Amino acid sequence: MTSQILDEAYQRLHSTGPEFGGDEEGNHGLTNHGPMAAEVLVRRGYEDGVPGWVNAYLPRLEELPGESDRIGEETWRDALGTGRRIGDWTAYFRRQVAERPWRDALATWWPRLLPGIAAGSTHGVIRVSHAVRTLLAGNESPVAVSELAHGLAFWAARWRPLPGAADPAGDRDAGAALAAVPHLPVQSGMIAHRIPKLADLPGFAAAVASLRPPVDDADVPAQLAELVDAATVRYLAHGHGSPVLLVHTATAPNAVLHTLPVLPRPLWTPSLHAVWAASAAIVAMYEPSAALPREERPAPPAVANPAAEALERAAAHGDEHVIKFTDTAVEAYARSGDPDTLAAAVHASRLLAPRPGR
DSSP states (O other), X not given: OHHXXXXXXXXXXXXXXXXXXXXXXXXXXXXXXXXXXXXXXHHTTOXXXXXXXXXXXXXXXXXXXXXXXXXXXXXXXXXXXXXXXXXXXXXXXXXXXXXXXXXXXXXXXXXHHGGGBTGGGGHHHHHHHHHHHHHHTTOOOHHXXXXXXXXXXXXXXXXXOOTTOOOOOSOBOHHHHHHHOOOOSSOOSOHHHHGGGGGXXXXXXXXXXXXXXXXXXXXXXXXXXXXXXXXXXXXXXXXXXXXXXXXXXXXXXXXXXXXGXXXXXXXXXXXXHHHHXXXXXHHHHHOOSSOOOGGGSOOOOOSSSHHHHHHHHHHHHOOHHHHHHHHHHHHHHHXXXXXXXXXXXXXXXXXXXXXXXX
């Protein structure tokens, strides 16, 4: 029954584009979180509320454009990062996953898309990961496989490399490396306007390089988990600077962590490098220099099972970012036992307005 509910949500949402509210080129829009939030709600046991949640969310969205200029093996490179071709990319990836196993399509395209992991404020890789989690849970229905195609298409259409990125070569753990990231002196404008400024930000490349590199590929899952945990806790002190964008410092590496099982091992270390640089870039572009005083930070749920309470609150709150960030925070709490991970989820729910209508 849960697979059917999620498939129905995917089916309804696949007629909509991955962004809405942008200009005629598809720029400066907001991201369609519908499929990602629906996946979390179903996986966490709140499937009964998904149809109503989708009902309330759909009116905000825009229709997915149709295919206008076919993308092929000889032309895909020229189409990378072209947002107005989202319809072409979606049609292309629908063909890809129809013609061969979805794992093969993902393994082929992951390294091609990885240098542009900042695509759509990292929503490309995040949407791909939520689709992979559905597929790995045993739901390989045509509409679930199509959701992976939609995620890959969004990533390709919004593909954007980061300037100033450097491979980790230092000795800092994730928390210390995040704390070392400098901030843009002027944090204004859309993300597309901020990213180029990283090339001239003193200390940015050095901070990215300061992270301890993995010992080998087998060390990558633990390092990604460490990054997720550290970024989640850091949101508690800094999330007020940009409540929406800063959740992705944790949810993007969590997306890569959950996709590792279906990726060839040689892709694991480059994936860590890429998503770490993306998380550091978001910190540089959106994090405030001043941390929220400890006495002003919320506490975790004061109940016997605070993780379950956090999820219950997120589902009732209804905001898509709160739902996805709480999902990540609960995983971080399960690993670390740090109550600040759940307090960070509470913080997000206070910073972001609830979305009634479920």
